Amino acid sequence: MTFDTWKRYGSDDANNYLKLVYSTNYSGLGDPSSATWTEIPFDQPTSDQTWEFSGIADLSSINGTSVYFAFKYHYEPG
Secondary structure (H helix, E strand, C coil): CCCCCCCCCCCCCCCEEEEEECCCCCCCCCHHCCCCEEEECCCCCCCCCCEEECCCCCCCCCCCCEEEEEEEECCCCC
């Protein structure tokens, strides 16, 4: 999987992040916090107002017939 991301505001740290995650046990309906989500590392922008190519996000270890992908993010105003 490949994609591009853009960064505009904020600093990344343990409490401020953008993550790509996947689940093989999410039902596709309802509260996603009840499922198990695994992070997939990817390259992210290191400065504001820049695009960054993700690199190749390795999906080879994912097993299952139904897989859901999501971007999980959290940023505190600073």
